[in-house]
Amino acid sequence: MLEHDVLVIGAGLAGMRAAIAAKAGGANTAIISKVHPVRSHSNAAQGGINAALTDRGDNWEDHAYDTVKGSDFLGDQDAIEVMCRQAGRSLIDMEHMGVTFNRDDEGHLGTRAFGGQRRARTFFVGDFTGQALLHVMFEQLIKSGVRRYEEWFVTSLIQEQGRVCGVVALEIRTGQLQAIRAKTLIFCTGGLGRVFEPSTNALIVTGDGMALAYNAGARLMDMEMVQYHPTTLAGSGVLISEAARGEGAHLLDKNGERFMKKYAPNMMELASRDVVSRAEQTEINAGNGINGCVLLDCRHLGEKLIKEKLSQIREIGIDLAGADMIREPIPIRPGMHYIMGGIKTDVDGLTNLPGVYAAGECACVSVHGGNRLGANSLLDTIVFGERSGNHAAAVSKQMEFIEFDGDAAVKREEQRIQGILNRPQNGDRVAKVRLAMGQSMNRNLAVFRKQEGIEETIQELQELKTRYAQAPVDDKGRVFNTDLVFALELGFMLDCAETIAVSALERKDSRGAQFRTDYPKRDDENWLKHISVRKGEVGPEVSYMPVTFTKWKPEERKY
Numbered sequence: 001m002l003e004h005d006v007l008v009i010g011a012g013l014a015g016m017r018a019a020i021a022a023k024a025g026g027a028n029t030a031i032i033s034k035v036h037p038v039r040s041h042s043n044a045a046q047g048g049i050n051a052a053l054t055d056r057g058d059n060w061e062d063h064a065y066d067t068v069k070g071s072d073f074l075g076d077q078d079a080i081e082v083m084c085r086q087a088g089r090s091l092i093d094m095e096h097m098g099v100t101f102n103r104d105d106e107g108h109l110g111t112r113a114f115g116g117q118r119r120a121r122t123f124f125v126g127d128f129t130g131q132a133l134l135h136v137m138f139e140q141l142i143k144s145g146v147r148r149y150e151e152w153f154v155t156s157l158i159q160e161q162g163r164v165c166g167v168v169a170l171e172i173r174t175g176q177l178q179a180i181r182a183k184t185l186i187f188c189t190g191g192l193g194r195v196f197e198p199s200t201n202a203l204i205v206t207g208d209g210m211a212l213a214y215n216a217g218a219r220l221m222d223m224e225m226v227q228y229h230p231t232t233l234a235g236s237g238v239l240i241s242e243a244a245r246g247e248g249a250h251l252l253d254k255n256g257e258r259f260m261k262k263y264a265p266n267m268m269e270l271a272s273r274d275v276v277s278r279a280e281q282t283e284i285n286a287g288n289g290i291n292g293c294v295l296l297d298c299r300h301l302g303e304k305l306i307k308e309k310l311s312q313i314r315e316i317g318i319d320l321a322g323a324d325m326i327r328e329p330i331p332i333r334p335g336m337h338y339i340m341g342g343i344k345t346d347v348d349g350l351t352n353l354p355g356v357y358a359a360g361e362c363a364c365v366s367v368h369g370g371n372r373l374g375a376n377s378l379l380d381t382i383v384f385g386e387r388s389g390n391h392a393a394a395v396s397k398q399m400e401f402i403e404f405d406g407d408a409a410v411k412r413e414e415q416r417i418q419g420i421l422n423r424p425q426n427g428d429r430v431a432k433v434r435l436a437m438g439q440s441m442n443r444n445l446a447v448f449r450k451q452e453g454i455e456e457t458i459q460e461l462q463e464l465k466t467r468y469a470q471a472p473v474d475d476k477g478r479v480f481n482t483d484l485v486f487a488l489e490l491g492f493m494l495d496c497a498e499t500i501a502v503s504a505l506e507r508k509d510s511r512g513a514q515f516r517t518d519y520p521k522r523d524d525e526n527w528l529k530h531i532s533v534r535k536g537e538v539g540p541e542v543s544y545m546p547v548t549f550t551k552w553k554p555e556e557r558k559y
């Protein structure tokens with residue numbers, strides 16, 4: 001049987017960073033990814049990555065404070081300190097690995113301003129930072145000699161003696177199922193954006209790891225905290241990076257007014273994402289938008305800057321909205337972008353399941369709390385990816401493999417999958433169920449939420465689960481059966497959707513990305529705590545976890 005000390009699931013930035021660290025720590029390490037590594041969603045990151053560099057007059061405490069405030073005081077301050085202290089070193093590591101960050105006129109690493117931060121500390125490569133980081137990380141992965149299972153899809157976990165000790169995975173090219181034994185597992189499976197429709201996330205971002213871990217008994221935390229990005233393109237919902245506002249773009253209502261002056265007179269367009277998204281939605285609801293959108297105006301930035309620093313989003317505007325931002329404003333609106341919650345971990349990535357780690361967007365350390373600052377996620381992936389890899393490598397040295405019958409595990413999974421393939425053809429198609437889920441989430445768990453809406457979605461999710469259990473898979477073949485993969489992903493998504501809705505219903509205050517029109521105030525007395533869910537007999541079981549404070553006391557949040 002295939003076996004490894006450390007098995008990393010997911011080859012985005014977090015996964016590759018974790019695998020490189022685990023290998024360097026002397027562990028027999030492998031990485032598994034359902035797509036070729038450089039097709040992971042990290043590749044789509046546009047705007048940049050935050051770090052406070054001391055030799056640039058910045059300091060990690062300021063970065064940490066901005067992050068704490070951005071989180072609406074729900075982020076765990078010990079974890080935020082770890083991330084912000086390590087940021088400078090992690091950034092320079094990436095530079096030394098070969099990332100060609102943009103530089104300023106003096107030849108230093110250049111920065112741009114990003115939302116919710118009092119100074120410009122976002123380092124970037126044009127408006128395709130994620131691609132630059134991911135490709136360099138992939139080169140390092142190859143160099144490290146980590147075993148790669150590319151285009152292998154993890155369908156289930158193997159648990160023996162109360163421990164997760166391996167996975168069953170589908171080799172997509174051949175349709176073969178294989179068991180892989182592992183002493184430790186690191187989930188780096190990314191977010192769940194496509195649980196909402198539309199979303200800025202790639203179609204592959206379906207919450208697989210969160211659902212697998214949850215079903216194995218892991219604790220998920222902060223799941224109600226879903227970030228709507230203020231600038232997603234009309235129609236397709238494709239992201240228009242915050243880099244545009246970072247470089248100075250304005251948001252306009254239908255009369256050409258910069259409406260942000262009403263909501264965030266100091267930071268204007270560069271207030272936190274939750275604040276800007278709510279402002280836009282308020283204006284749109286009041287009839288001050290155009291066709292359900294407001295306008296992003298970059299004209300005053302000039303052709304030279306746009307072509308040099310915002311070339312990708314300019315092309316997106318031309319190709320998908322028929323609007324060239326050099327000459328005209330483009331229509332945008334808030335759209336689902338990121339999940340702050342995820343598999344609860346400590347600062348070394350360890351979850352409540354022994355030997356199981358998580359890092360990157362699928363994890364919740366919690367450094368983002370109620371709202372993530374733009375450009376803190378790429379940072380989160382490399383800081384906590386590395387720490388998880390280090391820790392897992394060290395721990396796996398003290399551990400033995402747990403024996404299990406791999407053939408039996410594969411056989412069980414084959415039977416389950418055959419059951420899906422054998423379904424009668426008369427049920428609803430997977431795509432239809434997926435769309436109904438996404439639309440329900442986007443209707444009731446978006447920028448503004450209220451009890452009746454959330455309950456409606458919880459009800460709809462139950463019905464969709466029943467329909468899902470009967471949804472047929474057309475392709476009965478083995479080779480590249482993406483139809484089957486799509487069906488398995490939907491199962492994971494429905495589990496994730498339920499944890500989001502249940503957590504949102506539980507939280508009866510408005511904080512960060514969650515705004516309850518029926519509880520419009522932040523209520524620190526009762527709700528300055530994390531909501532955590534574990535799988536129970538009939539659905540998610542809710543409990544609370546304390547927020548960790550170090551030096552920053554909760555205060556009113558104004559921008």
Ligand SMILES: Cc1cc2nc3c(=O)[nH]c(=O)nc-3n(C[C@H](O)[C@H](O)[C@H](O)COP(=O)(O)OP(=O)(O)OC[C@H]3O[C@@H](n4cnc5c(N)ncnc54)[C@H](O)[C@@H]3O)c2cc1C
Binds near residue numbers: 009013037
């Ligand atoms: C359009 C866009 C722009 C963004 N811009 C920025 C930005 O400028 N700055 C910033 O800080 N953040 C940005 N973000 C957020 C940030 O990019 C992500 O949070 C981060 O890259 C996630 O990295 P990750 O390694 O956790 O996961 P991902 O890069 O999503 O990788 C997940 C991996 O898991 C694998 N996987 C998943 N399920 C399975 C399975 N069942 N079996 C096997 N493998 C599996 C996938 O194949 C993939 O390799 C952006 C996000 C989007 C969507």
